[in-house]
Amino acid sequence: MAGSRRRWLSGTLTAGSILQPKAVAQAVFHPAWIPASVDPSVERLKRVRVIAGAVAAFGVYTFVQGKFDFTEVLQNMLTAAAVLLFITPATVGVMLFVWRRTGRIRQLRVPLFNSLKLLLLFIGMVVATVFLWQLSTSLGGIMLALLGLTALWLTGFLIYGAVQLSGNFFGSAAVHRCLPPLLATVTTWLMAIPDLVTGDLHGLSFTMGIVFILGAPVTVTAIAFLEMNRLRRRYGIRLGAHPATLPPLPAPSAYGPNAGFVPPQGNPYAPGAQYPYPPRQPYAPPNPYPPQQPYAPPNPYPAQHPYAPPNSNPNPYNQGNPYTQGNPYGS
DSSP states (O other): OHHHHHHHOSSOOOTTGGGOHHHHHHHHHSOTTSOOOSOHHHHHHHHHHHHHHHHHHHHIIIIISSSOOHHHHHHHHHHHHHHHHHHHHHHHHHHHHHHTTTSOGGGGHHHHHHHHHHHHHHHHHHHHHHHHHHHHHHOOTHHHHHHHHHHHHHHHHHHHHHHHHHHHTTTGGGTOTTHHHHHHHHHHHHHHHHHHHHTOOTTOOHHHHHHHHHHHHHHHHHHHHHHHHHHHHHHOOOTTSOGGGSOOOOOOOSSOTTSSOOOOOSOTTSSSSSOOSOOOOTTOOOOSSOOOOTTOOOOSSOOOOTTSOOOSSOOTTOSOOTTSSOOTTOO
């Protein structure tokens, strides 16, 4: 059981981190078996979109409608969970039917079951949170405080979990890199279509209601198109290709594409065209005496002036006393 938790959780949870819903959501809803993103810029766009959508929804329910209808928020959570429960497996089933023409579906069994377990876990937590909120509002006293605190922790846990799932979409990236943008697009459009058909504009005017309803699916579709286009151009990953036939992705690096300056790889001091000068100590003074061979014999013929007459004594000022050697002009 401990080994199973280590394979699932992306981090180590301690007794102190249990009180932090963000840390628990990051460890649970971004498991260790989910591959790292190959385009961090797109992941940041997804998270910004999720946060902006939550702020827009909160503003509509609070300022436009004049009150925060908590019951309607809980109802929308259950509706979203039901849509995810049925639409996600159906969309994946359609893609499996497409992929079976070029590969075996049995090869995808393990990541498919892991993704399904993550989906069921999230939906189960949504249902439990809604049930606790409804139960806490119907009770009073000490039970209201206990259930309310638990429901509040679960709400924060789900919010951070939704931010994590916006990137991997229940771990479907482990099946195919193009599945997360496809599932996000299909889900948001299917959740917006009922509001368009029924004319439920959430208390907004016609123009603002259309913008509010279509804002999420249009934004998600644009980000999904950008992600799949980059996967196709940079890595050759296409949605209609079986995952087993796709080219291998490069190992994740801290210096991804368009992430800034990429330092030179390898040993910077290796000889070659990149570093033609050998390394030296930047603060060492230059050596005034060039290195010599310590065991070289002395030169028996020291250097003389090229026009000087041959002399056994090279020092011109050490010729001895001329008056003790005899008169050079003697008779």
